[in-house]
Amino acid sequence: MKSNKYLDDISEIKNMMSRSSRFISLSGLSGILAGIYSLIGFVIAQSRIKIYLEPKEVLESTQPIAINTAQLSIELFTIAIVVIIMATITGILLSIRKAKQSDEKIWDVSSKRLAVNFLIPLVTGGIFCIALLQENHVGLVAPVTLIFYGLACVNASKYTLGDVRYLGYANILIGLIATQFTGYGLYFWALGFGVFHIFYGTRMYLKFDIKKI
Amino acid sequence: MSIINNINKAFDHRIKLGIMSILMVNDYADFNTLKELLGITDGNLASHTKSLEKDKYIKVEKQFIGRKPNTRYSVTAFGKSAFNKHIDALEKLIGR
Structure with missing residues (x-):
């Protein structure tokens, strides 16, 4: 029955290798929720744009406001920021919960490494977007x-x-496909940040979260 | 019998196995990281790292981060090949 001991050894090696190099407390559920927030944001954004595109309705209503492009941009930007903040907070809270359940540290070498490597392309992209806006390439x-x-x-x-x-x-x-359909950015956003998050979040939830419970 | 010979006695202990596994996939790990991952006491970890160091499987670097002394460990080329042989032998033994 020595082979049992060897089997244990192998699983200990695997366990230590993944625990020391990967942050595994990422929750699939947070992916699903992030996707749902995005879709809610998408629906709200759509309704705001509709109001903006149909100025007649606004005129007929008793509201004496004139919605202009700048105001719409600010509204859309606010929706996006709220979605991002809610998704991030949810992600962090659920990861803390999962880390506690499996007795792991939330802020250790592996989670720091994950954060840094995630943020490098993301921040680069964010700054690049500011440059695009400066040059008026909104699409x-x-x-x-x-x-x-x-x-x-x-x-x-x-x-x-x-x-x-x-x-x-x-x-x-x-994202690459969307470059050819610049008028439909919001739909691609809903697909990428909404539908894909829900899809992969569900996959990860079924694969990693359910098994453990 | 040759497979059994490849089973390295130095890695037979659970904690030594853990230390080697961690160092195989990380460029280096410091004392506290190892301690947290393995969930063992200072003294326990120190004695195992010392013995692995003596066998030249791992390398120890002592340095200062600010005023705090920091000890970090990394695996040597010799340790890497020895550990890979050990894993191969384990896998053969359990019939993979």
């Missing part, structure tokens, strides 16, 4: 955010659950 902002978010996921996947890599590939792909 390219949505594709570029998707592409850089995808690159961030691919880069970060080396330091966490491997499935994040496929979320990254998917976002890069639709």
Whole structure:
């Protein structure tokens, strides 16, 4: 029955290798929720744009306001920021919960490494988007955010659950496709940040979270 | 019998196995990181790292980060090949 001991040894090696190099407390549930927030944001954004595009209704209503482009931009920007903040907070809270359940540190070498490697492409993309706005390439902002978010996921996947890599590939792909359909940025956003998050979040949830409970 | 010979006695202990596994996939790890990952006491970890160091499987670097002394460990080329042989032998033994 010595082979049992060897089997244990192998699983200990695997366990230590993944625990020391990957942050595995990422919750699939946070992916699902992030996707849902994005879709809610998308619906709200759509309704705001509708109001903006149909000025007649606004005129007929008793409201004496004139919605202009700047105001709409601010509203859309606010929606985006709220979605991002809520998704981030949810992600952090659920990761803390999962880390506690499996008795791991939330802020250790592996989570720091994950954060740094995720943020490098993401911050680069964010700054690049500001440059695009300065040059008035508004239509390219949505594709570029998707592409850089995808690159961030691919880069970060080396330091966490491997499935994040496929979320990254998917976002890069639709980001590139979106460059050819610049008027439909919001729809691509909903697909990339909404539908894909829900899809991969569910996959990760079924694969890693359910098993453990 | 040759497979059994490849089983390295130095890695037979659970904690030594853990230390080597961690260092195989990380460029280096410091004392506290190892301690947290393995969930063992200072003295326990120190004695195991010392013995692995004596066998030249791992390398120890002592340095200062600010005023704090920091000890970090990395695996040597010799340790890497020895550990890979050990894993191969384990896998053969359990019939993979």
